Amino acid sequence: MSRILVIEDEEPVRENILEILENEGFDAIAAENGSIGLYLAQQKLPDLILCDVLMPELDGYAVLNALRSESQTATIPFMFLSAKTARMDLQQGMNLGANAYLRKPFTLDELLIAIAINIQNKYFITCRS
Template sequence: MKKILVIEDEATVRSNILEILEFEQFDAVSAENGLIGALWAQEYLPDLVICDVMMPEINGYEVLSALRQNQMTATIPFIFLTAMADYSDRRRAMELGADDYLTKPFTTDELLAAISTRFAKHEVVMQQYNDERQKNEALKQEVQQLQHHVDTNNKLLKQFPREVLNVIPKLNMAIYLLKDLQPGTQRDRCLEVLQQLCKEEIMLLNQMPDLQDVLTPENFNILSQFHLVSSTTE
């Protein structure tokens, strides 16, 4: 049930509006002056404010200005009620952020139409806001994932030289053993053992675009011949 705050100093007008709203199944509450109305709005956060302009304590313009400066009440739809119909009055109301402006006397249909329009437009605005927030949240998650990927890569890059240094002696041993072995069971068995022992290291080195710069051409060719390293680098 939508909660509507009516701020109106004329008791008869205030009572009539409340009766209309309650008949339409709104949760209607009221305040007899601007000061009470502004304080009530900030405490209970209504879905809509209907406010007279000329009132004691503080007027409707001051109420609207106070609500728009508070983050919790800044987006509450606001309809002015006034007997003043001058263009300058309407312009001032809109410049302060009013959503609509009803001139007294107004009919029940005019009041309900203004309320319906405000709620409909507010729903559209809030949907756009929620959609944008979801997009921003999705973008934030993508950025976080990208940052995690970058951080992981940077960590790996820092470790890479040490890993390479650990791999080189194993490859030198493989080259030494394979270099002079003739085709046959002994070489095949030796190759099988080397492939198993050097599997992770070989995968690591094959990710290096400058692998051929790490190994001498002769050593690289020997390892390529026995499929211990890729013959092409990306």
């Protein structure tokens, strides 16, 4: 079972995503801000991280920078989920090393397809290494 970490400061959004993931058979864990999310990522080493951009304490960009700078977490697939929809925002996230950037609001199918692609790519890369 794949473990997915959801880092999202808005409780209703976080709870909705957790419910979706659990209903799809994922082991879902959550953090309400970037600092807690970074800690959980380092401790739990999830198979995928879904992260908001605008959050208290550490924003999503800082979380991704910190994860990519540590060998233990550098290759964890990372997806931004954000209401920041400008092309510049998407470009910034991808330039930092995000694997995907979903604009809120996103559909259930968009979320599940992006998750499937990123988890499949993680295992493909791991098997080929």
